[in-house]
Amino acid sequence: MTRAARVVVVGASIGGLTAAETLRQEGFDGEIVLIGDERHLPYNRPPLSKQILLGDWEPHQAAIRTAAEAADLAIELRTSCSALALDVAAHLVRTTQGEIAFDELVIATGSEPRRHPLLSTALTLRTMDDALALRDEMRSARRVGIVGAGVLGSEVASAARKNDTDVVLVGRSGALRFGAVGTLLSKRLVALHQNHGVRLRLSESILGAERTANGTRVLLADGDETVDLLVAMIGSTPRTAWLASSALRIADGIVCDSAGRAAPGVSAVGDVAAWEDPFTGLPARVEHQSNAIEQAIAVAIRIVRGQLGTAPVPLFWSEIHGTRIQACGWFPSDRTLVSPAGEDAPSPSLLQSTDDEGRVRGVVGWDAAPREFRAARGTVLTATSILTPS
Amino acid sequence: MGVVVQRGACVGAGQCALVAPDVFDQDNDGIVLLLEPDPEGAILLAATRAARLCPARAITVAQP
Numbered sequence: 001m002t003r004a005a006r007v008v009v010v011g012a013s014i015g016g017l018t019a020a021e022t023l024r025q026e027g028f029d030g031e032i033v034l035i036g037d038e039r040h041l042p043y044n045r046p047p048l049s050k051q052i053l054l055g056d057w058e059p060h061q062a063a064i065r066t067a068a069e070a071a072d073l074a075i076e077l078r079t080s081c082s083a084l085a086l087d088v089a090a091h092l093v094r095t096t097q098g099e100i101a102f103d104e105l106v107i108a109t110g111s112e113p114r115r116h117p118l119l120s121t122a123l124t125l126r127t128m129d130d131a132l133a134l135r136d137e138m139r140s141a142r143r144v145g146i147v148g149a150g151v152l153g154s155e156v157a158s159a160a161r162k163n164d165t166d167v168v169l170v171g172r173s174g175a176l177r178f179g180a181v182g183t184l185l186s187k188r189l190v191a192l193h194q195n196h197g198v199r200l201r202l203s204e205s206i207l208g209a210e211r212t213a214n215g216t217r218v219l220l221a222d223g224d225e226t227v228d229l230l231v232a233m234i235g236s237t238p239r240t241a242w243l244a245s246s247a248l249r250i251a252d253g254i255v256c257d258s259a260g261r262a263a264p265g266v267s268a269v270g271d272v273a274a275w276e277d278p279f280t281g282l283p284a285r286v287e288h289q290s291n292a293i294e295q296a297i298a299v300a301i302r303i304v305r306g307q308l309g310t311a312p313v314p315l316f317w318s319e320i321h322g323t324r325i326q327a328c329g330w331f332p333s334d335r336t337l338v339s340p341a342g343e344d345a346p347s348p349s350l351l352q353s354t355d356d357e358g359r360v361r362g363v364v365g366w367d368a369a370p371r372e373f374r375a376a377r378g379t380v381l382t383a384t385s386i387l388t389p390s
Numbered sequence: 391m392g393v394v395v396q397r398g399a400c401v402g403a404g405q406c407a408l409v410a411p412d413v414f415d416q417d418n419d420g421i422v423l424l425l426e427p428d429p430e431g432a433i434l435l436a437a438t439r440a441a442r443l444c445p446a447r448a449i450t451v452a453q454p
Contacts, residue, residue, distance in 0.1 A: 014445060022442060044446050046401060061399065064447040289445050290403065297442060317403065324402075324420065370416035374404055 005030040010083045011108030012036025015270030015292035019106045022300035024073045037082040048131035053159040086246040111236035111271035118208045122232035141229035148233035158320045174203040179316045196321040238272040253285040260299045269295035290315040329362030329380040399448040406440035413437045
């Protein structure tokens with residue numbers, strides 16, 4: 001049943017760790033080498049912009065596996081180890097700790113924040129170390145400026161307001177985005193921020209930033225802002241630089257088929273991977289944690305059993321100013337969200353996106369009760385999903 | 391005891407209660423509640439799948 005003797009997993013965050021653990025749980029009895037470039041053991045990223053930034057959690061509470069737990073599963077975990085290059089034909093990964101040969105390779109190197117070309121001094125958030133630095137800076141900052149109208153920008157704004165700090169959120173577009181839901185929730189998000197005292201400067205052009213005796217002055221087309229702490233959250237790019245000399249096809253991410261295969265013996269999962277979308281037939285990256293987990297499970301099962309899994313259903317959640325917002329499924333930008341209860345409800349806690357046949361393709365919970373949202377998710381999920389209850 | 395949950399690690403994604411509703415529920419904050427610590431058969435399999443899908447690794451299932 002076992003085909004490969006050694007599986008190498010590059011990337012020790014949730015995608016890579018899930019692939020390694022699932023291989024073992026599925027009965028793979030060869031070697032598993034899991035390498036990660038951070039000094040930390042695998043940890044959970046979503047709490048970085050929530051519990052860690054708010055100071056509610058210490059770093060150890062976001063950890064997901066101890067070294068002993070990895071050893072129990074006979075996973076060789078190498079931290080502070082970076083992959084440098086891949087030779088697909090020779091089945092070889094070159095790393096800062098030497099070359100590793102593989103029978104199967106799983107790439108889970110994730111993504112990294114895009115740097116704003118005009119805001120080189122701005123902090124950003126991707127890793128535990130980023131989050132701890134940001135948390136410490138936020139404790140003393142009286143004025144915080146956030147550039148970026150995505151969900152991370154909203155989360156940082158929410159965390160900063162907890163200390164009654166002056167918070168200004170600057171966005172190039174006129175709308176706030178929420179992951180796969182796009183701008184469809186913008187009106188609600190704008191109201192939520194305004195009700196919690198965040199100043200919004202949308203449709204704004206950033207001309208640069210300069211240090212002054214009084215803080216960092218952010219130069220904007222419609223009037224400058226001076227802040228003590230500047231954070232830029234303007235999206236992320238897949239971490240594929242180390243693959244430049246490989247034979248893999250890289251577009252926006254590693255181009256994979258609908259089962260996560262990038263080349264013979266090479267698979268990719270999570271933020272770095274662009275699996276063929278089952279609906280459009282085009283490669284697409286999905287930067288959601290649940291997607292990384294489900295892709296990793298599907299790839300591990302394929303490696304061990306040779307069986308193909310099914311495409312994950314995107315799930316995403318956030319908490320902004322104490323409001324829990326969850327989204328599950330697909331949200332085409334040209335389909336407005338409607339209440340399943342009809343148009344009468346003034347501010348419904350459930351919203352959905354439907355296709356031309358009236359089938360539910362996505363649901364949003366806005367401070368919905370957990371059970372209520374779970375029931376709504378059931379209307380999206382298809383019979384082929386691995387999430388379907390048995 | 392077969393199934394153990396760490397409520398302090400739970401982030402409320404709700405994956406567990408979706409795939410194994412006989413074993414897990416969520417409180418009003420979305421945090422996991424353990425309904426059945428000793429599931430068997432297909433329900434035990436569902437609990438195992440829930441543990442795998444949990445983003446916080448807050449669920450441990452001891453295999454018999």
